[in-house]
Amino acid sequence: MDTVVCVKHVPETAEADIVIREDERGIEEKDLTFDINEADNYAVEEALLWKEKFGGSVTVITVGPEDANMTVRMCMAKGADRAIRLDDERFEGSDSYAIAKILHAALKDMDFDVVLTGIQASDDGHGQVGPILAQMLGIPHAASVVETEIIEEGKLARVHRELEGGLHEVVEIELPAVLTIQTGINEPRYASILGIRKATKKEIALSGLDDLGLGEDEVGEAGSKTRLEKLFLPPAGERAQILEGPPQEVSAELIGLLKDKGVI
Amino acid sequence: MGDVFVLAEHRRGELREVTLEMLGKGRELAGQLGGQLKAVLLGHGVDAFAKELADQAHEVLVVEDERLENFNSELYQKVLASLLTERKPTLTLIGHTACGMDLAPSLAAELNLPLATDCIGFEFEDGRLLAIREMYGGKLQARVSFLESRISNLESQYMATVRQAAFPLQELEPLGGQIVALDSPLAEEARRKKFIEYVEAAVGEVDITQSEIVVAVGRGIKERENLEIVEKLAEAVGGVLAGSRPVIDAGWLPPERQVGQSGKTVKPKLYIAVGISGASQHLAGMKGSETIVAINKDPNAPIFNVATYGIVDDLFKVVPALTEQLSGA
Numbered sequence: 001m002d003t004v005v006c007v008k009h010v011p012e013t014a015e016a017d018i019v020i021r022e023d024e025r026g027i028e029e030k031d032l033t034f035d036i037n038e039a040d041n042y043a044v045e046e047a048l049l050w051k052e053k054f055g056g057s058v059t060v061i062t063v064g065p066e067d068a069n070m071t072v073r074m075c076m077a078k079g080a081d082r083a084i085r086l087d088d089e090r091f092e093g094s095d096s097y098a099i100a101k102i103l104h105a106a107l108k109d110m111d112f113d114v115v116l117t118g119i120q121a122s123d124d125g126h127g128q129v130g131p132i133l134a135q136m137l138g139i140p141h142a143a144s145v146v147e148t149e150i151i152e153e154g155k156l157a158r159v160h161r162e163l164e165g166g167l168h169e170v171v172e173i174e175l176p177a178v179l180t181i182q183t184g185i186n187e188p189r190y191a192s193i194l195g196i197r198k199a200t201k202k203e204i205a206l207s208g209l210d211d212l213g214l215g216e217d218e219v220g221e222a223g224s225k226t227r228l229e230k231l232f233l234p235p236a237g238e239r240a241q242i243l244e245g246p247p248q249e250v251s252a253e254l255i256g257l258l259k260d261k262g263v264i
Numbered sequence: 265m266g267d268v269f270v271l272a273e274h275r276r277g278e279l280r281e282v283t284l285e286m287l288g289k290g291r292e293l294a295g296q297l298g299g300q301l302k303a304v305l306l307g308h309g310v311d312a313f314a315k316e317l318a319d320q321a322h323e324v325l326v327v328e329d330e331r332l333e334n335f336n337s338e339l340y341q342k343v344l345a346s347l348l349t350e351r352k353p354t355l356t357l358i359g360h361t362a363c364g365m366d367l368a369p370s371l372a373a374e375l376n377l378p379l380a381t382d383c384i385g386f387e388f389e390d391g392r393l394l395a396i397r398e399m400y401g402g403k404l405q406a407r408v409s410f411l412e413s414r415i416s417n418l419e420s421q422y423m424a425t426v427r428q429a430a431f432p433l434q435e436l437e438p439l440g441g442q443i444v445a446l447d448s449p450l451a452e453e454a455r456r457k458k459f460i461e462y463v464e465a466a467v468g469e470v471d472i473t474q475s476e477i478v479v480a481v482g483r484g485i486k487e488r489e490n491l492e493i494v495e496k497l498a499e500a501v502g503g504v505l506a507g508s509r510p511v512i513d514a515g516w517l518p519p520e521r522q523v524g525q526s527g528k529t530v531k532p533k534l535y536i537a538v539g540i541s542g543a544s545q546h547l548a549g550m551k552g553s554e555t556i557v558a559i560n561k562d563p564n565a566p567i568f569n570v571a572t573y574g575i576v577d578d579l580f581k582v583v584p585a586l587t588e589q590l591s592g593a
Contacts (some may be wrong), residue, residue, distance in 0.1 A: 013400045014483065014541055015562050020404065045292050077286070097373065119365070124399050126381050140338060140456035143366040158460070162526050163275070164363040164428075166465030166519065168337075174456040180365075183514030190323035225378035225411040229394065231404050234566070240558060240574030247585035254532050255556065255589055257573060263534040264477070264501060264590075 001056035001153055004110065004127065006117040007040040008102055009068035011208055014122070024230045036071045039118025042194040043181040045188040046148060046202060047116055048079045056113070057081045063091060063102050069204055077191035077199035088208035090178040093221035095228075096098055096128035102219055103129070104136040105212035113154050118143050127180070134178035146185050150175075184244045265417055266299025269325075269353040272306075272317055273345070273363055274315055274464065275335065278314050281361035282428045283447075287320040289431040290357055292509035293386060294322075297354050297393075301439070306343055308333040319438040325351075329448035334459040336368040339450060345374055346449040352421060355393065360425035372423045378410040378421045382544075384430040395424055401543050428525065430546055468520030470504055477503030477534045480523050480550070483510040484539020484560060491516055493583050494538050500590035503534070510548045524549040539579045542567030559583065 003159055019028040030046040036044070042141060049060045060075040063083040064069050072083035094102065107115065115137075120127035127143070134141035146168065147160035157176055158170040162182050173179075191199070209219060243250040243257075260264045269292045273280040280583070287303060300322040305314055308330045317324045325566040327343050344367075348356060358364040360382045366527075372379035385396030395408045413420040413556060472478055479498035498505040507517040509524055522528055525545040535553035540546060542558070542565055550556070551570045558578050559570035566575045575582050 013403060014552055017564070018400055020401050027404070037316065050359070085479065096288075096369070097379075100373070110538055117392070122401065125397075125401075128369040130377065131366065132373040135370040135373040137441075141366075141370065142457065144362050160463065161362060161366065162589070163462075164525055166522075168463040168465075169362075170460040170463060171336075172458045172460055177456075180445050183509065187515065204476050219320075225372075225376075227409045227411075228382055229409050230407045231399065232407070234398075234402065234405050237569050240568045240571035241574060242563075242568070242574045244576075246582045247577065251586040251589045254573060254575070254586065258555065258557075261555055 001055035001114075001150065002059070002112045003050055003056070004059045004061060004107060004112045004115045005040070005043050005047050005061050005075070005080070006115065006133070007060050007071060008037040008118070008121050009034050009042065009062060009064045009071040010037045010121055010123045011078050020231050024232070025039045027231070031158045034067060034070070036074065037121050039120060039122075039181055039183050041118075041188045042175050042183050042185050043045035043116040043118050044075050044078065046181055048189070049186060051059045051079065051149065054150065059084065059112075059164075060088065061103065061106060063087070063094075063099055073199045073202070075190055076202050077195040078189055079195070079203050082205070083202070084106065084155055084205045084207065086207050087144065087211065088219070090216055090220050094219055095224035095226045097132060097225045098124045098219050098223040100129050100132035100136060101223060102212065102214065103133050105214050106207060107133070107194045108221050109139065113175050114157070115176070117178065117180050137178070137180060139176050140173050141180070142173050143180045145179045146177065146182045149186075185219050265296065266297035266391040266507065267302060267351070267353040268297065268299060268301050269304050269348070269351075269356045269358070270321070271304050271358045272313060273359050273361060274307060274310065274313055275308045279316060280361070281428065281433070282361060284320060284428065284433055285431045286357045286426050287317070287357065288434040288436060289386070289426070291320070291436065293355060296388060299354060299544040302353070303348065303441070303449055304331045304344070306340060314443045318441040319442055321441040322426065322439055323441045325446055326443060327446050329449050329450055331450055331453060332448070335363045336454050336457060336459050337363070337370070338454045338457040340367050341371045343449055344371055346546065347446070348375060354420065354421060356421075356423045358423070360424050360427050363423045365588045368425045377421050377493045379425070380408045380410065383424045384427050386424070389522055396552075398544065401541060403582060416486065427544060457471070461487045463492060465519060468518050470520065472504050472506045472521055472523070473528050473530050476532050477502040477536075478506050478523070478530050478532045478550075478553070479503045479536045479538065480506040480508060481511055481538045482540030482542060482546075485511065488514070492582070493580070493585065493587070495533050497536070497538070497583050497587045497590070500587045501534070501536070503532075503536070506530070507541045509543075537567050537571070538583060540567055541565040541568065
């Protein structure tokens with residue numbers, strides 16, 4: 001069972017202050033910490049579980065700058081066998097379609113049973129790369145997968161797709177296939193100290209535009225179908241009434257307000 | 265020319281609400297593009313849906329085929345690729361749902377169409393269509409443009425998936441559209457992907473939708489051991505304990521306690537969100553609550569945009585204080 005996992009090195013912005021860049025088409029990254037995209041972390045774990053069960057290999061692949069080595073190295077520390085990083089300054093400005101094209105160029109001649117991606121990236125949230133990649137590879141896909149069962153290696157898998165309202169849909173899908181993994185599907189492991197030490201010495205294969213045999217007009221903004229024109233703060237709606245003061249005071253104030261409203 | 269197509273989404277005999285939301289917005293966009301609004305309905309035994317959609321569209325295009333009874337992205341893609349190639353609508357709208365996410369990206373790639381996903385708005389600038397979508401968990405929004413056709417005599421075509429509940433249901437004049445039955449282009453069964461069955465979520469001990477007070481905890485709680493302080497708050501205020509996705513994913517609370525799009529939708533009298541930033545999927549499951557209190561240390565957390573009262577502070581200080589006063593009161 002050979003699995004390729006596409007991972008993305010993303011900024012952690014849940015609790016950070018985000019500053020829009022001067023050109024308004026990106027954010028200032030220097031004060032942010034980066035890590036593997038959350039859903040991708042679950043995808044890596046799913047691949048490692050398969051490797052433990054069926055044998056075979058796990059390859060992680062990313063499109064990203066040198067800093068992304070940290071993310072793929074951590075995947076190797078957990079047990080991935082090899083890592084590939086695709087990087088070229090001409091990739092700058094690529095939308096999901098162009099990113100899928102870059103990944104496709106790297107994967108098209110590779111042997112694998114399954115390609116996994118996270119369901120979406122926590123930064124831009126497009127949720128497009130996995131299914132587009134499947135289309136380009138000419139193989140089936142299933143999005144939002146929360147349970148997998150390999151029925152026959154190299155041939156058939158049975159997966160649960162998460163629908164709305166707690167409902168799941170069971171689908172049988174021919175392999176090779178692309179599955180986009182939803183968070184919560186498993187319990188991602190932590191890397192061991194020994195694993196981390198070993199991973200620091202492992203090589204990360206690097207490929208650029210020319211190595212991939214792609215043309216300049218196939219990637220970056222030229223190869224994209226959408227363009228992020230401008231980032232802005234959400235329009236201020238009816239914001240909450242913010243209660244200010246030390247915890248004891250705001251608690252008393254809140255309880256008073258809730259009692260006046262008759263909700264407690 | 266200038267037509268807007270809306271893909272009708274239905275599941276287990278029900279038309280899903282996002283369809284009508286898209287038709288409401290689609291009517292406005294078709295007007296701006298100078299075209300017609302058409303609903304596209306794929307399924308088996310869906311006459312009743314066709315009639316319902318006819319009120320809200322200039323035309324309903326129906327592909328009836330028993331192989332389309334349940335959603336299957338492989339079959340849907342085949343039918344839609346043929347239909348969109350033939351009819352060339354300017355804009356195709358699909359719900360940003362589990363179905364839409366499974367279908368739209370590969371369909372757009374097959375047809376070479378630009379696609380913007382999870383859109384919450386549309387604008388025109390110098391006659392060009394722009395999509396508005398959220399980024400960074402709702403902390404920022406982005407204006408996205410679509411690639412125009414490079415062939416000058418060809419009209420540009422775009423596709424977008426639309427966030428559920430982003431556009432309100434509207435009471436609109438019925439359009440009395442015509443229902444047009446189309447031949448199914450499907451020649452065979454799905455080969456590579458088969459729908460097997462639906463599986464319902466397990467029914468848990470507690471039904472959080474029945475409680476008048478819900479206290480929900482999110483990622484901000486950091487460790488499983490810390491859950492206890494929120495549990496105590498729930499007890500003191502007489503509410504039930506629930507959680508947002510990260511808490512359920514981590515296995516700290518059972519799935520039946522999840523509030524959000526993939527979990528439960530709750531509308532209690534009082535909803536207290538503790539350490540929840542307010543991703544759109546979470547907001548979808550609780551924004552109908554009567555009174556919402558949010559406790560979060562990040563002043564820019566989107567939860568404060570739906571909350572009635574907000575406390576911007578460390579939950580580990582506020583929650584115990586609140587619990588203590590409620591217990592003493």
